Amino acid sequence: MATLRALECLVAVLDCGSVTEAAARLHLSQPALSHQIAALEREIGAPVLERLPRGVRPTAAGRAIVADARAALAAAERVVTTGRAVAGGSAGQLRIGCAESMTAGLLAPVLRAWHRKHAGVHLTLTESSSADALAELTASGQVDLAIGPRPSRWTGYASVIGQEEIVAVLPSAPEPSSAALTFAKIAEHPIVHYHPDNGLAAWLDETAAAHGVTLTAATRTRQATTAAQLAAAGLGIALVPTTALPATFPGAVRSLRPRRHRDIVCLTTTPNDPLLQRFEADLHRRGIPLPTAIATQLS
Template identity: 65%
Template structure:
Protein backbone atom coordinates (compact mmCIF):
# COMPACT_ATOMS: atom_id res chain seq x y z
CA UNK A 1 0.00 0.00 0.00
CA UNK A 2 1.46 3.41 -0.93
CA UNK A 3 2.44 5.73 1.87
CA UNK A 4 0.95 9.18 2.29
CA UNK A 5 4.41 10.59 1.73
CA UNK A 6 4.58 8.89 -1.68
CA UNK A 7 1.18 10.29 -2.62
CA UNK A 8 2.28 13.73 -1.42
CA UNK A 9 5.33 13.48 -3.71
CA UNK A 10 3.13 12.44 -6.64
CA UNK A 11 0.84 15.47 -6.21
CA UNK A 12 3.78 17.83 -5.70
CA UNK A 13 5.36 16.72 -9.00
CA UNK A 14 2.03 16.95 -10.81
CA UNK A 15 1.59 20.51 -9.55
CA UNK A 16 5.18 21.64 -10.12
CA UNK A 17 5.85 19.82 -13.41
CA UNK A 18 9.37 18.88 -12.35
CA UNK A 19 11.24 16.76 -9.81
CA UNK A 20 13.49 19.68 -8.86
CA UNK A 21 10.69 22.13 -8.09
CA UNK A 22 8.62 19.51 -6.27
CA UNK A 23 11.58 18.54 -4.06
CA UNK A 24 12.13 22.19 -3.18
CA UNK A 25 8.42 22.65 -2.31
CA UNK A 26 8.51 19.62 -0.01
CA UNK A 27 11.93 20.50 1.45
CA UNK A 28 13.30 17.15 0.28
CA UNK A 29 16.33 16.13 -1.69
CA UNK A 30 15.73 15.05 -5.28
CA UNK A 31 17.02 11.50 -4.63
CA UNK A 32 14.63 11.15 -1.68
CA UNK A 33 11.66 12.30 -3.77
CA UNK A 34 12.65 10.01 -6.63
CA UNK A 35 12.84 7.12 -4.15
CA UNK A 36 9.25 7.81 -3.03
CA UNK A 37 8.03 7.91 -6.63
CA UNK A 38 9.87 4.66 -7.46
CA UNK A 39 8.23 2.97 -4.48
CA UNK A 40 4.81 4.18 -5.66
CA UNK A 41 5.44 2.88 -9.17
CA UNK A 42 6.45 -0.52 -7.78
CA UNK A 43 3.16 -0.66 -5.83
CA UNK A 44 1.13 0.24 -8.92
CA UNK A 45 3.22 -1.88 -11.26
CA UNK A 46 3.58 0.84 -13.90
CA UNK A 47 5.23 4.28 -14.26
CA UNK A 48 3.27 7.35 -13.16
CA UNK A 49 5.59 9.84 -14.88
CA UNK A 50 7.36 10.03 -18.18
CA UNK A 51 10.82 11.57 -17.82
CA UNK A 52 11.44 14.30 -20.41
CA UNK A 53 14.63 16.22 -21.26
CA UNK A 54 13.19 19.12 -19.28
CA UNK A 55 10.89 18.02 -16.50
CA UNK A 56 8.39 15.22 -16.34
CA UNK A 57 4.93 14.48 -17.68
CA UNK A 58 2.23 12.37 -16.03
CA UNK A 59 1.41 9.10 -17.75
CA UNK A 60 -2.18 8.01 -18.26
CA UNK A 61 -1.85 6.00 -15.04
CA UNK A 62 -0.47 9.00 -13.17
CA UNK A 63 -3.42 11.11 -14.29
CA UNK A 64 -5.84 8.31 -13.42
CA UNK A 65 -4.69 8.06 -9.78
CA UNK A 66 -4.39 11.82 -9.24
CA UNK A 67 -7.95 12.39 -7.95
CA UNK A 68 -7.79 9.52 -5.46
CA UNK A 69 -4.33 10.62 -4.28
CA UNK A 70 -5.59 14.15 -3.61
CA UNK A 71 -8.65 12.75 -1.79
CA UNK A 72 -6.43 10.56 0.40
CA UNK A 73 -4.23 13.51 1.37
CA UNK A 74 -7.28 15.63 2.15
CA UNK A 75 -8.72 12.85 4.33
CA UNK A 76 -5.42 12.47 6.16
CA UNK A 77 -5.35 16.20 6.84
CA UNK A 78 -8.87 15.96 8.28
CA UNK A 79 -7.73 13.17 10.59
CA UNK A 80 -4.92 15.33 11.94
CA UNK A 81 -7.08 18.45 12.23
CA UNK A 82 -9.84 16.49 13.94
CA UNK A 83 -7.40 14.94 16.40
CA UNK A 84 -5.94 18.31 17.25
CA UNK A 85 -9.43 19.76 17.81
CA UNK A 86 -10.29 16.92 20.20
CA UNK A 87 -6.98 17.38 22.03
CA UNK A 88 -7.86 21.06 22.51
CA UNK A 89 -11.31 20.10 23.76
CA UNK A 90 -12.98 21.79 20.78
CA UNK A 91 -14.48 18.66 19.25
CA UNK A 92 -15.01 14.97 19.88
CA UNK A 93 -17.37 12.82 21.89
CA UNK A 94 -17.95 12.46 25.62
CA UNK A 95 -19.79 9.35 26.77
CA UNK A 96 -20.74 9.99 30.38
CA UNK A 97 -22.30 7.79 33.04
CA UNK A 98 -23.51 9.46 36.23
CA UNK A 99 -25.24 8.40 39.41
CA UNK A 100 -28.80 9.59 38.84
CA UNK A 101 -28.91 11.51 42.13
CA UNK A 102 -25.92 13.59 41.00
CA UNK A 103 -26.94 14.49 37.46
CA UNK A 104 -28.63 17.78 38.31
CA UNK A 105 -26.39 18.99 41.12
CA UNK A 106 -22.91 17.78 40.19
CA UNK A 107 -22.88 17.17 36.44
CA UNK A 108 -25.33 19.65 34.89
CA UNK A 109 -23.59 22.92 35.89
CA UNK A 110 -20.19 21.73 34.61
CA UNK A 111 -21.70 20.27 31.47
CA UNK A 112 -23.59 23.49 30.72
CA UNK A 113 -20.41 25.60 30.87
CA UNK A 114 -18.43 22.97 28.97
CA UNK A 115 -20.84 22.88 26.04
CA UNK A 116 -20.96 26.66 25.88
CA UNK A 117 -17.18 26.70 25.45
CA UNK A 118 -17.07 23.61 23.21
CA UNK A 119 -20.30 23.43 21.19
CA UNK A 120 -18.81 20.90 18.76
CA UNK A 121 -18.38 18.27 21.49
CA UNK A 122 -21.09 15.60 21.28
CA UNK A 123 -22.21 14.33 24.70
CA UNK A 124 -24.18 11.21 25.57
CA UNK A 125 -25.36 10.55 29.14
CA UNK A 126 -26.39 7.35 30.89
CA UNK A 127 -27.76 7.52 34.42
CA UNK A 128 -27.03 4.69 36.85
CA UNK A 129 -28.57 3.66 40.16
CA UNK A 130 -25.39 2.36 41.81
CA UNK A 131 -21.62 2.72 41.77
CA UNK A 132 -21.19 -0.84 40.54
CA UNK A 133 -23.58 -0.08 37.68
CA UNK A 134 -21.25 2.78 36.71
CA UNK A 135 -18.36 0.32 36.57
CA UNK A 136 -20.42 -1.93 34.29
CA UNK A 137 -20.85 0.93 31.79
CA UNK A 138 -17.09 1.55 31.75
CA UNK A 139 -16.17 -2.12 31.41
CA UNK A 140 -18.74 -2.73 28.68
CA UNK A 141 -17.46 0.25 26.68
CA UNK A 142 -20.72 2.23 26.79
CA UNK A 143 -19.10 5.06 28.80
CA UNK A 144 -15.67 6.67 28.94
CA UNK A 145 -16.17 8.57 32.20
CA UNK A 146 -18.32 7.77 35.24
CA UNK A 147 -19.27 10.05 38.14
CA UNK A 148 -20.59 8.76 41.43
CA UNK A 149 -19.81 7.13 44.77
CA UNK A 150 -16.80 4.86 45.16
CA UNK A 151 -17.64 1.38 43.78
CA UNK A 152 -16.90 -1.88 45.54
CA UNK A 153 -14.75 -2.99 42.61
CA UNK A 154 -12.69 -0.89 40.23
CA UNK A 155 -9.02 -1.30 39.44
CA UNK A 156 -8.80 1.47 36.85
CA UNK A 157 -8.02 5.15 37.18
CA UNK A 158 -10.06 7.27 39.60
CA UNK A 159 -9.90 10.81 40.90
CA UNK A 160 -11.54 12.16 44.04
CA UNK A 161 -14.11 14.92 43.57
CA UNK A 162 -14.78 15.30 47.30
CA UNK A 163 -16.85 13.98 50.21
CA UNK A 164 -20.64 14.12 50.16
CA UNK A 165 -22.47 14.28 53.49
CA UNK A 166 -25.56 12.20 54.20
CA UNK A 167 -28.05 13.97 56.50
CA UNK A 168 -31.40 13.19 58.06
CA UNK A 169 -34.54 14.78 56.65
CA UNK A 170 -37.47 14.94 59.06
CA UNK A 171 -40.97 16.44 59.07
CA UNK A 172 -40.88 19.77 60.87
CA UNK A 173 -43.07 18.41 63.70
CA UNK A 174 -41.14 15.17 64.17
CA UNK A 175 -40.24 14.31 67.82
CA UNK A 176 -36.53 14.14 66.87
CA UNK A 177 -36.54 17.57 65.19
CA UNK A 178 -35.31 19.21 68.41
CA UNK A 179 -32.13 17.10 68.62
CA UNK A 180 -28.88 18.81 67.63
CA UNK A 181 -27.68 15.72 65.78
CA UNK A 182 -29.10 12.26 65.22
CA UNK A 183 -27.40 8.92 65.70
CA UNK A 184 -28.32 5.65 64.05
CA UNK A 185 -29.57 4.55 67.48
CA UNK A 186 -32.05 7.47 67.36
CA UNK A 187 -33.42 6.11 64.10
CA UNK A 188 -33.92 2.56 65.36
CA UNK A 189 -37.62 2.77 66.27
CA UNK A 190 -38.70 5.35 63.68
CA UNK A 191 -40.14 4.62 60.22
CA UNK A 192 -37.64 5.30 57.46
CA UNK A 193 -38.10 6.33 53.85
CA UNK A 194 -35.55 3.91 52.44
CA UNK A 195 -34.22 3.20 48.94
CA UNK A 196 -35.07 0.55 46.41
CA UNK A 197 -32.50 -2.29 46.32
CA UNK A 198 -31.50 -1.14 42.82
CA UNK A 199 -30.23 2.11 44.34
CA UNK A 200 -26.75 1.61 45.78
CA UNK A 201 -27.65 3.83 48.76
CA UNK A 202 -29.91 1.08 50.12
CA UNK A 203 -27.17 -1.47 50.77
CA UNK A 204 -24.64 1.18 51.76
CA UNK A 205 -26.93 2.71 54.42
CA UNK A 206 -27.88 -0.73 55.76
CA UNK A 207 -24.17 -1.51 56.12
CA UNK A 208 -23.47 1.79 57.88
CA UNK A 209 -26.37 1.21 60.30
CA UNK A 210 -25.23 -2.34 60.99
CA UNK A 211 -21.82 -1.07 62.15
CA UNK A 212 -23.75 0.74 64.91
CA UNK A 213 -25.81 -2.32 65.73
CA UNK A 214 -28.96 -0.87 64.16
CA UNK A 215 -31.37 -2.34 61.65
CA UNK A 216 -33.25 0.29 59.66
CA UNK A 217 -37.05 -0.05 59.46
CA UNK A 218 -38.32 0.97 56.02
CA UNK A 219 -41.91 2.16 55.81
CA UNK A 220 -41.54 2.52 52.04
CA UNK A 221 -38.85 2.61 49.38
CA UNK A 222 -38.01 4.87 46.45
CA UNK A 223 -35.35 4.89 43.77
CA UNK A 224 -34.69 8.63 44.00
CA UNK A 225 -32.96 10.52 46.84
CA UNK A 226 -34.86 13.71 45.96
CA UNK A 227 -38.14 11.83 46.24
CA UNK A 228 -37.09 10.36 49.61
CA UNK A 229 -36.50 13.87 50.93
CA UNK A 230 -39.90 15.06 49.69
CA UNK A 231 -41.69 12.08 51.20
CA UNK A 232 -40.01 12.73 54.54
CA UNK A 233 -40.97 16.40 54.39
CA UNK A 234 -44.59 15.39 53.79
CA UNK A 235 -44.63 13.57 57.14
CA UNK A 236 -44.21 9.94 56.13
CA UNK A 237 -41.01 9.33 58.09
CA UNK A 238 -37.27 10.06 58.20
CA UNK A 239 -35.04 9.90 55.14
CA UNK A 240 -31.26 9.74 54.95
CA UNK A 241 -30.37 11.89 51.96
CA UNK A 242 -27.14 13.10 50.32
CA UNK A 243 -26.85 16.89 50.58
CA UNK A 244 -26.46 17.11 46.81
CA UNK A 245 -30.05 15.88 46.44
CA UNK A 246 -31.60 18.50 48.74
CA UNK A 247 -33.50 21.46 47.35
CA UNK A 248 -33.34 24.85 49.14
CA UNK A 249 -37.12 25.19 49.54
CA UNK A 250 -37.66 21.72 51.03
CA UNK A 251 -40.19 22.20 53.91
CA UNK A 252 -38.43 19.89 56.33
CA UNK A 253 -35.99 19.80 59.22
CA UNK A 254 -32.40 18.85 58.32
CA UNK A 255 -30.06 17.22 60.83
CA UNK A 256 -26.42 16.14 60.75
CA UNK A 257 -25.77 12.59 61.83
CA UNK A 258 -23.39 11.75 64.65
CA UNK A 259 -20.81 10.71 63.83
CA UNK A 260 -20.89 12.62 60.56
CA UNK A 261 -21.74 10.30 57.69
CA UNK A 262 -20.03 10.93 54.35
CA UNK A 263 -19.20 9.06 51.19
CA UNK A 264 -16.59 9.92 48.57
CA UNK A 265 -17.65 11.01 45.11
CA UNK A 266 -15.15 10.15 42.40
CA UNK A 267 -14.49 10.23 38.67
CA UNK A 268 -13.75 6.88 37.05
CA UNK A 269 -12.06 6.98 33.66
CA UNK A 270 -11.46 4.13 31.25
CA UNK A 271 -8.82 6.07 29.27
CA UNK A 272 -7.19 8.58 31.65
CA UNK A 273 -4.70 9.81 29.02
CA UNK A 274 -7.45 11.04 26.70
CA UNK A 275 -7.04 14.86 26.50
CA UNK A 276 -10.78 15.51 26.20
CA UNK A 277 -11.58 13.42 29.28
CA UNK A 278 -8.74 14.99 31.24
CA UNK A 279 -10.14 18.46 30.59
CA UNK A 280 -13.65 17.46 31.64
CA UNK A 281 -12.46 15.67 34.79
CA UNK A 282 -10.41 18.73 35.71
CA UNK A 283 -13.52 20.91 35.50
CA UNK A 284 -15.53 18.49 37.65
CA UNK A 285 -12.80 18.19 40.30
CA UNK A 286 -12.16 21.94 40.40
CA UNK A 287 -15.84 22.61 41.06
CA UNK A 288 -15.99 19.97 43.78
CA UNK A 289 -19.06 18.64 45.53
CA UNK A 290 -21.77 21.31 45.46
CA UNK A 291 -23.91 22.12 48.49
CA UNK A 292 -26.49 24.87 48.22
CA UNK A 293 -25.60 27.65 50.72
CA UNK A 294 -29.16 27.74 52.09
CA UNK A 295 -29.01 24.00 52.76
CA UNK A 296 -25.67 24.41 54.53
CA UNK A 297 -27.12 27.20 56.69
CA UNK A 298 -30.06 25.04 57.75
CA UNK A 299 -27.63 22.34 58.89
CA UNK A 300 -25.50 24.58 61.12
Protein backbone atom coordinates in the same frame (compact mmCIF):
# COMPACT_ATOMS: atom_id res chain seq x y z
CA MET B 1 0.50 -0.26 0.96
CA ALA B 2 1.27 3.13 -0.55
CA THR B 3 2.40 5.66 2.04
CA LEU B 4 0.96 9.13 2.37
CA ARG B 5 4.43 10.51 1.75
CA ALA B 6 4.60 8.74 -1.61
CA LEU B 7 1.17 10.04 -2.60
CA GLU B 8 2.20 13.53 -1.49
CA CYS B 9 5.26 13.30 -3.74
CA LEU B 10 3.19 12.18 -6.72
CA VAL B 11 0.68 15.02 -6.31
CA ALA B 12 3.45 17.59 -5.85
CA VAL B 13 5.27 16.44 -9.01
CA LEU B 14 2.09 16.59 -11.07
CA ASP B 15 1.15 20.00 -9.67
CA CYS B 16 4.62 21.42 -10.29
CA GLY B 17 5.30 19.57 -13.52
CA SER B 18 8.85 19.07 -12.35
CA VAL B 19 10.69 16.78 -9.97
CA THR B 20 13.06 19.60 -9.06
CA GLU B 21 10.29 22.03 -8.14
CA ALA B 22 8.31 19.34 -6.27
CA ALA B 23 11.37 18.39 -4.22
CA ALA B 24 11.91 22.04 -3.29
CA ARG B 25 8.24 22.43 -2.27
CA LEU B 26 8.39 19.36 -0.02
CA HIS B 27 11.86 20.21 1.33
CA LEU B 28 13.24 16.89 0.01
CA SER B 29 16.28 16.09 -2.03
CA GLN B 30 15.56 14.98 -5.61
CA PRO B 31 16.88 11.43 -4.92
CA ALA B 32 14.61 11.15 -1.85
CA LEU B 33 11.56 12.23 -3.87
CA SER B 34 12.46 9.88 -6.72
CA HIS B 35 12.79 7.05 -4.16
CA GLN B 36 9.21 7.72 -2.95
CA ILE B 37 7.86 7.67 -6.52
CA ALA B 38 9.76 4.47 -7.28
CA ALA B 39 8.33 2.81 -4.17
CA LEU B 40 4.82 3.80 -5.26
CA GLU B 41 5.40 2.39 -8.75
CA ARG B 42 6.64 -0.91 -7.27
CA GLU B 43 3.56 -1.06 -5.04
CA ILE B 44 1.06 -0.67 -7.90
CA GLY B 45 3.17 -2.49 -10.51
CA ALA B 46 3.21 0.27 -13.13
CA PRO B 47 4.94 3.60 -13.80
CA VAL B 48 3.00 6.68 -12.72
CA LEU B 49 5.18 9.34 -14.36
CA GLU B 50 6.56 9.78 -17.83
CA ARG B 51 9.87 11.62 -17.83
CA LEU B 52 10.10 14.18 -20.63
CA PRO B 53 13.10 16.24 -21.80
CA ARG B 54 11.53 19.14 -19.91
CA GLY B 55 9.43 18.04 -17.00
CA VAL B 56 7.10 15.08 -16.44
CA ARG B 57 3.53 14.06 -17.11
CA PRO B 58 1.33 11.32 -15.67
CA THR B 59 1.03 7.94 -17.27
CA ALA B 60 -2.35 6.22 -17.61
CA ALA B 61 -1.81 4.74 -14.13
CA GLY B 62 -0.80 8.14 -12.78
CA ARG B 63 -3.94 9.77 -14.18
CA ALA B 64 -6.08 6.98 -12.73
CA ILE B 65 -4.80 7.30 -9.17
CA VAL B 66 -4.15 11.03 -8.75
CA ALA B 67 -7.73 11.89 -7.72
CA ASP B 68 -7.70 9.21 -5.01
CA ALA B 69 -4.22 10.35 -3.95
CA ARG B 70 -5.54 13.91 -3.46
CA ALA B 71 -8.55 12.55 -1.53
CA ALA B 72 -6.29 10.47 0.72
CA LEU B 73 -4.11 13.47 1.51
CA ALA B 74 -7.18 15.61 2.23
CA ALA B 75 -8.56 12.91 4.52
CA ALA B 76 -5.25 12.69 6.36
CA GLU B 77 -5.29 16.46 6.83
CA ARG B 78 -8.83 16.25 8.24
CA VAL B 79 -7.67 13.57 10.68
CA VAL B 80 -4.99 15.89 12.03
CA THR B 81 -7.30 18.92 12.08
CA THR B 82 -10.06 17.03 13.90
CA GLY B 83 -7.62 15.52 16.37
CA ARG B 84 -6.19 18.92 17.19
CA ALA B 85 -9.69 20.36 17.59
CA VAL B 86 -10.64 17.60 20.01
CA ALA B 87 -7.41 18.04 21.97
CA GLY B 88 -8.12 21.78 22.11
CA GLY B 89 -11.66 21.24 23.37
CA SER B 90 -13.46 22.64 20.30
CA ALA B 91 -14.74 19.35 18.81
CA GLY B 92 -15.40 15.71 19.60
CA GLN B 93 -17.80 13.67 21.70
CA LEU B 94 -17.77 13.13 25.45
CA ARG B 95 -19.94 10.37 26.95
CA ILE B 96 -20.56 11.01 30.64
CA GLY B 97 -21.99 8.75 33.31
CA CYS B 98 -23.29 10.23 36.53
CA ALA B 99 -25.00 9.20 39.74
CA GLU B 100 -28.63 10.28 39.49
CA SER B 101 -28.51 12.29 42.70
CA MET B 102 -25.60 14.40 41.40
CA THR B 103 -26.86 15.35 37.97
CA ALA B 104 -28.68 18.53 38.99
CA GLY B 105 -26.42 19.91 41.71
CA LEU B 106 -22.95 18.91 40.54
CA LEU B 107 -23.02 18.06 36.84
CA ALA B 108 -25.63 20.38 35.33
CA PRO B 109 -23.66 23.62 35.96
CA VAL B 110 -20.53 22.08 34.42
CA LEU B 111 -22.49 20.85 31.38
CA ARG B 112 -24.04 24.30 30.95
CA ALA B 113 -20.61 25.94 31.00
CA TRP B 114 -19.29 23.42 28.47
CA HIS B 115 -22.15 24.11 26.08
CA ARG B 116 -21.11 27.76 26.14
CA LYS B 117 -17.32 27.35 25.97
CA HIS B 118 -17.09 24.15 23.88
CA ALA B 119 -20.10 24.27 21.57
CA GLY B 120 -18.45 21.86 19.12
CA VAL B 121 -18.20 19.06 21.70
CA HIS B 122 -21.21 16.72 21.71
CA LEU B 123 -22.09 15.67 25.25
CA THR B 124 -24.19 12.62 26.14
CA LEU B 125 -25.33 11.62 29.62
CA THR B 126 -26.10 8.24 31.18
CA GLU B 127 -27.47 8.21 34.74
CA SER B 128 -27.40 5.38 37.25
CA SER B 129 -28.29 4.90 40.92
CA SER B 130 -25.44 2.40 41.39
CA ALA B 131 -21.75 3.29 41.69
CA ASP B 132 -20.78 -0.23 40.60
CA ALA B 133 -22.99 0.09 37.52
CA LEU B 134 -21.20 3.34 36.62
CA ALA B 135 -17.86 1.56 37.00
CA GLU B 136 -19.04 -1.21 34.66
CA LEU B 137 -20.17 1.34 32.07
CA THR B 138 -16.72 2.96 32.22
CA ALA B 139 -14.76 -0.30 32.08
CA SER B 140 -16.79 -1.54 29.10
CA GLY B 141 -16.23 1.69 27.16
CA GLN B 142 -19.89 2.75 27.15
CA VAL B 143 -19.01 6.03 28.87
CA ASP B 144 -15.75 7.97 28.79
CA LEU B 145 -16.06 9.45 32.26
CA ALA B 146 -18.18 8.58 35.29
CA ILE B 147 -18.96 10.72 38.34
CA GLY B 148 -20.34 9.21 41.52
CA PRO B 149 -19.53 7.57 44.86
CA ARG B 150 -16.47 5.33 44.99
CA PRO B 151 -17.50 1.91 43.60
CA SER B 152 -16.77 -1.31 45.44
CA ARG B 153 -15.20 -2.87 42.34
CA TRP B 154 -12.75 -0.62 40.48
CA THR B 155 -9.00 -0.91 39.98
CA GLY B 156 -8.52 1.81 37.37
CA TYR B 157 -7.98 5.56 37.53
CA ALA B 158 -10.09 7.45 40.08
CA SER B 159 -9.67 11.05 41.22
CA VAL B 160 -11.49 12.41 44.26
CA ILE B 161 -13.64 15.45 43.44
CA GLY B 162 -14.72 15.94 47.04
CA GLN B 163 -16.85 14.48 49.79
CA GLU B 164 -20.56 14.50 50.51
CA GLU B 165 -22.35 13.80 53.76
CA ILE B 166 -25.09 11.24 54.26
CA VAL B 167 -27.84 12.98 56.24
CA ALA B 168 -31.26 12.22 57.69
CA VAL B 169 -34.26 13.93 56.13
CA LEU B 170 -37.63 14.32 57.86
CA PRO B 171 -40.59 16.70 57.79
CA SER B 172 -39.94 20.21 59.04
CA ALA B 173 -40.75 20.52 62.74
CA PRO B 174 -42.41 23.59 64.30
CA GLU B 175 -39.23 24.09 66.32
CA PRO B 176 -36.11 23.72 64.14
CA SER B 177 -33.44 21.44 65.58
CA SER B 178 -29.88 20.65 64.52
CA ALA B 179 -29.45 17.70 66.88
CA ALA B 180 -27.78 14.74 65.18
CA LEU B 181 -29.64 11.43 64.93
CA THR B 182 -28.30 8.02 65.89
CA PHE B 183 -29.27 4.87 64.01
CA ALA B 184 -31.02 3.66 67.16
CA LYS B 185 -33.24 6.75 67.07
CA ILE B 186 -33.83 6.45 63.32
CA ALA B 187 -34.88 2.80 63.71
CA GLU B 188 -37.79 3.91 65.88
CA HIS B 189 -39.45 5.40 62.81
CA PRO B 190 -40.51 4.06 59.40
CA ILE B 191 -37.85 4.55 56.72
CA VAL B 192 -38.06 5.71 53.13
CA HIS B 193 -35.77 2.95 51.89
CA TYR B 194 -34.15 2.23 48.54
CA HIS B 195 -34.65 -0.31 45.80
CA PRO B 196 -31.83 -2.92 45.78
CA ASP B 197 -30.54 -1.39 42.51
CA ASN B 198 -29.47 1.67 44.49
CA GLY B 199 -26.18 1.16 46.34
CA LEU B 200 -27.57 3.04 49.35
CA ALA B 201 -29.97 0.17 50.07
CA ALA B 202 -27.24 -2.27 51.10
CA TRP B 203 -25.27 0.48 52.87
CA LEU B 204 -28.26 1.42 55.04
CA ASP B 205 -29.02 -2.17 56.04
CA GLU B 206 -25.36 -2.97 56.77
CA THR B 207 -24.86 0.20 58.81
CA ALA B 208 -28.07 -0.38 60.78
CA ALA B 209 -27.02 -3.96 61.51
CA ALA B 210 -23.62 -2.74 62.70
CA HIS B 211 -25.49 -0.55 65.21
CA GLY B 212 -27.65 -3.48 66.31
CA VAL B 213 -30.93 -2.22 64.84
CA THR B 214 -33.23 -3.15 61.95
CA LEU B 215 -34.88 -0.59 59.70
CA THR B 216 -38.56 -0.80 58.77
CA ALA B 217 -39.23 0.31 55.20
CA ALA B 218 -42.42 2.32 54.72
CA THR B 219 -41.75 2.54 50.99
CA ARG B 220 -38.86 2.15 48.55
CA THR B 221 -37.55 4.23 45.67
CA ARG B 222 -34.65 4.04 43.26
CA GLN B 223 -33.67 7.70 43.55
CA ALA B 224 -32.29 9.62 46.51
CA THR B 225 -33.95 12.85 45.35
CA THR B 226 -37.34 11.11 45.48
CA ALA B 227 -36.55 9.63 48.91
CA ALA B 228 -35.85 13.12 50.27
CA GLN B 229 -39.13 14.47 48.90
CA LEU B 230 -41.11 11.53 50.32
CA ALA B 231 -39.50 12.05 53.72
CA ALA B 232 -40.31 15.75 53.63
CA ALA B 233 -43.92 14.78 52.84
CA GLY B 234 -44.09 12.71 56.03
CA LEU B 235 -43.73 9.12 54.78
CA GLY B 236 -40.75 8.42 57.03
CA ILE B 237 -37.11 9.29 57.62
CA ALA B 238 -34.83 9.11 54.60
CA LEU B 239 -31.06 8.89 54.61
CA VAL B 240 -29.75 10.70 51.57
CA PRO B 241 -26.52 12.24 50.28
CA THR B 242 -26.41 16.02 50.46
CA THR B 243 -25.99 16.20 46.66
CA ALA B 244 -29.58 14.93 46.34
CA LEU B 245 -30.98 17.97 48.17
CA PRO B 246 -32.04 21.10 46.28
CA ALA B 247 -31.12 24.56 47.50
CA THR B 248 -34.69 25.22 48.69
CA PHE B 249 -35.63 21.97 50.39
CA PRO B 250 -38.95 21.87 52.30
CA GLY B 251 -37.95 19.24 54.86
CA ALA B 252 -35.62 19.19 57.85
CA VAL B 253 -32.04 17.95 57.48
CA ARG B 254 -30.09 16.42 60.37
CA SER B 255 -26.60 14.97 60.59
CA LEU B 256 -26.04 11.40 61.74
CA ARG B 257 -24.11 10.58 64.89
CA PRO B 258 -21.39 9.69 64.12
CA ARG B 259 -21.40 11.77 60.93
CA ARG B 260 -21.09 9.81 57.69
CA HIS B 261 -19.25 10.97 54.57
CA ARG B 262 -18.31 9.33 51.29
CA ASP B 263 -15.88 10.24 48.51
CA ILE B 264 -17.18 11.44 45.16
CA VAL B 265 -14.84 10.29 42.42
CA CYS B 266 -14.27 10.65 38.72
CA LEU B 267 -13.58 7.36 36.89
CA THR B 268 -12.05 6.89 33.44
CA THR B 269 -9.93 4.39 31.56
CA THR B 270 -8.18 7.14 29.54
CA PRO B 271 -6.96 9.72 32.08
CA ASN B 272 -4.42 11.20 29.62
CA ASP B 273 -7.08 12.16 27.04
CA PRO B 274 -6.92 16.00 26.74
CA LEU B 275 -10.70 16.39 26.37
CA LEU B 276 -11.35 14.31 29.49
CA GLN B 277 -8.67 16.18 31.40
CA ARG B 278 -10.39 19.49 30.61
CA PHE B 279 -13.76 18.23 31.78
CA GLU B 280 -12.30 16.64 34.92
CA ALA B 281 -10.53 19.90 35.78
CA ASP B 282 -13.85 21.74 35.57
CA LEU B 283 -15.43 19.17 37.89
CA HIS B 284 -12.65 19.70 40.43
CA ARG B 285 -13.10 23.47 40.22
CA ARG B 286 -16.83 23.05 40.80
CA GLY B 287 -16.30 20.73 43.77
CA ILE B 288 -19.18 19.32 45.81
CA PRO B 289 -21.61 22.18 46.41
CA LEU B 290 -23.65 22.40 49.61
CA PRO B 291 -26.53 24.89 49.57
CA THR B 292 -26.31 27.50 52.33
CA ALA B 293 -29.72 26.58 53.72
CA ILE B 294 -28.65 22.93 54.09
CA ALA B 295 -25.28 23.86 55.58
CA THR B 296 -27.06 26.04 58.16
CA GLN B 297 -29.24 23.13 59.28
CA LEU B 298 -26.19 20.86 59.65
CA SER B 299 -24.04 23.38 61.53
